[in-house]
Amino acid sequence: xxxxxxxxxxxxxxxxxxxxxxxxxxxxxxxxxxxxxxxxxxxxxxxxxxxxxxxxxxxxxxxxxxxxxxxxxxxxxxxxxxxxxxxxxxxxxxxxxxxxxxxxxxxxxxxxxxxxxxxxxxxxxxxxxxxxxxxxxxxxxxxxxxxxxxxxxxxxxxxxxxxxxxxxxxxxxxxxxxxxxxxxxxxxxxxxxxxxxxxxxxxxxxxxxxxxxxxxxxxxxxxxxxxxxxxxxxxxxxxxxxxxxxxxxxxxxxxxxxxxxxxxxxxxxxxxxxxxxxxxxxxxxxxxxxxxxxxxxxxxxxxxxxxxxxxxxxxxxxxxxxxxxxxxxxxxxxxxxxxxxxxxxxxxxxxxxxxxxxxxxxxxxxxxxxxxxxxxxxxxxxxxxxxxxxxxxxxxxxxxxxxxxxxxxxxxxxxxxxxxxxxxxxxxxxxxxxxxxxxxxxxxxxxxxxxxxxxxxxxxxxxxxxxxxxxxxxxxxxxxxxxxxxxxxxxxxxxxxxxxxxxxxxxxxxxxxxxxxxxxxxxxxxxxxxxxxxxxxxxxxxxxxxxxxxxxxxxxxxxxxxxxxxxxxxxxxxxxxxxxxxxxxxxxxxxxxxx
Amino acid sequence: xxxxxxxxxxxxxxxxxxxxxxxxxxxxxxxxxxxxxxxxxxxxxxxxxxxxxxxxxxxxxxxxxxxxxxx
Numbered sequence: 083x084x085x086x087x088x089x090x091x092x093x094x095x096x097x098x099x100x101x102x103x104x105x106x107x108x109x110x111x112x113x114x115x116x117x118x119x120x121x122x123x124x125x126x127x128x129x130x131x132x133x134x135x136x137x138x139x140x141x142x143x144x145x146x147x148x149x150x151x152x153x154x155x156x157x158x159x160x161x162x163x164x165x166x167x168x169x170x171x172x173x174x175x176x177x178x179x180x181x182x183x184x185x186x187x188x189x190x191x192x193x194x195x196x197x198x199x200x201x202x203x204x205x206x207x208x209x210x211x212x213x214x215x216x217x218x219x220x221x222x223x224x225x226x227x228x229x230x231x232x233x234x235x236x237x238x239x240x241x242x243x244x245x246x247x248x249x250x251x252x253x254x255x256x257x258x259x260x261x262x263x264x265x266x267x268x269x270x271x272x273x274x275x276x277x278x279x280x281x282x283x284x285x286x287x288x289x290x291x292x293x294x295x296x297x298x299x300x301x302x303x304x305x306x307x308x309x310x311x312x313x314x315x316x317x318x319x320x321x322x323x324x325x326x327x328x329x330x331x332x333x334x335x336x337x338x339x340x341x342x343x344x345x346x347x348x349x350x351x352x353x354x355x356x357x358x359x360x361x362x363x364x365x366x367x368x369x370x371x372x373x374x375x376x377x378x379x380x381x382x383x384x385x386x387x388x389x390x391x392x393x394x395x396x397x398x399x400x401x402x403x404x405x406x407x408x409x410x411x412x413x414x415x416x417x418x419x420x421x422x423x424x425x426x427x428x429x430x431x432x433x434x435x436x437x438x439x440x441x442x443x444x445x446x447x448x449x450x451x452x453x454x455x456x457x458x459x460x461x462x463x464x465x466x467x468x469x470x471x472x473x474x475x476x477x478x479x480x481x482x483x484x485x486x487x488x489x490x491x492x493x494x495x496x497x498x499x500x501x502x503x504x505x506x507x508x509x510x511x512x513x514x515x516x517x518x519x520x521x522x523x524x525x526x527x528x529x530x531x532x533x534x535x536x537x538x539x540x541x542x543x544x545x546x547x548x549x550x551x552x553x554x555x556x557x558x559x560x561x562x563x564x565x566x567x568x569x570x571x572x573x574x575x576x577x578x579x580x581x582x583x584x585x586x587x588x589x590x591x592x593x594x595x596x597x598x599x600x601x602x603x604x605x606x607x608x609x610x611x612x613x614x615x616x617x618x619x620x621x622x623x624x625x626x627x628x629x630x631x632x633x634x635x636x637x638x639x640x641x642x643x644x645x646x647x648x649x650x651x652x653x654x655x656x657x658x659x660x661x662x663x664x665x666x667x668x669x670x671x672x673x674x675x676x677x
Numbered sequence: 678x679x680x681x682x683x684x685x686x687x688x689x690x691x692x693x694x695x696x697x698x699x700x701x702x703x704x705x706x707x708x709x710x711x712x713x714x715x716x717x718x719x720x721x722x723x724x725x726x727x728x729x730x731x732x733x734x735x736x737x738x739x740x741x742x743x744x745x746x747x748x
Contacts, residue, residue, distance in 0.1 A: 262713030
């Protein structure tokens, strides 16, 4: 990076931080003025501090989007048709996943690579950590089917570990220590990842064009969502996330992110820099590193390798949770992993930006606690406030009414909502202006989808906030969340399941609103948008997990599925039919799979 | 790296058909043996943040002089 580019990067980071600080301090001062109407007390100052931190955090996200809006994703300088010299492999770690779905994705990616006509041979390795013996047996059978179907002898590999030491990071490390010398580059996927062959080839070419590049991350789009919740997440990931990611890419320089999948690494760089020992002590803070990806990105940067997010690369997909409960389960794991980073943030030699990223990751999970603290302190405030003094001057016959500072509270609320809403509205406006909205059903529909997503996320936010808060408390109390299997099925929740998963949220919501009505009646209407969704959490969970049939929140891959998705659909259907035929007599036949 | 090779007389399809799935993953489709070292990195500070902060705030007394060899 040249000196000018480095100065520009620091200036951008400084500007982003300054804008966020201004917003946070502005909220702090406004709140102090509001609290001063009846005399400042300790609770007012505490609340002002809580609103300062919360607003700073919101503003940081908004500024990231605003920066992202100022530029467009562009490819780096390289030859996209250069012959590929290095040896590459695609790694697919699996853990109790459905083998048919996972292995048919591998077949689709291989077919997509073949369709490019490029002579480069890319290998695939399925790295199984599956603990369930029935699924493991099926994996082996499906693998044989995959090899035969794709004529993949010598290109496809399968390995199942006896012990899943180190979870996913340990799985990848086991591959590298066993077979790393055979490859120059490794594309790391998740079991639900899907990538276009052309994207994989371009990732390899970009690695070859920049010898200092240790890791290249793509921006995966969520696909195949069916439920209301899933489609809202899919729309958000497809419509809003690229702009936020652009802002992030502009601010991170050569210290980019690793999100654990849909990325390519230089095997030598990864091996030299990313060996992860277990942390001292027991889980949740000690033991194996759970959110290993952030740590690996930081370690690569520490060793002098470039870590880059190439958000211009399309053709990178993943699937997401279909309901709030599955989302909360995944979030519980991420929460523990991010809080565990508090042990790593002080590791020697890390880049300042890497430490900042760890801090951001921790803040993402503890931020709800600040909002919760603010709400609780606001309910308690009227109990602590002194009674109004209408006759402050002795012997003065007329009462004195202190000036109302309610306008400042309203202004503050508008400012906070602005930070939440404005970036998304601006993204929709720019999408209409640039024509990007065409892929989302046109400008009108994209704008309506934006409003629908804002409404949907406002409804679900209090419920998600409660799950996140519970996760943080569980981790702080020393409870290890383990490594639950991702549920990648249909995801529909029954009302009974929804109630079982959220009855405690209903209780807290009810108690909170009753307490507000009793002690701080003036706040009741303000807190209704928070308490209301909490009381109706079971219905919300159930309703949002139902299949989505509306026209809103359409994404480009729904209007026109990507080629690799079409390949996957075809292969999946063909394999399902073939396996139905094979499995019928398979009770008596030997364990062989013949065409 | 050790490569798995097909028996010379067999075509890939014949060879594949002669293998059970278990044979396949244990033999020709097992990961290649090409080890690469992955040394564990230092990812934790030796002393915790709070201890470092307090340590830097507290006054440091010079170590007592050595008793010497002649005593």
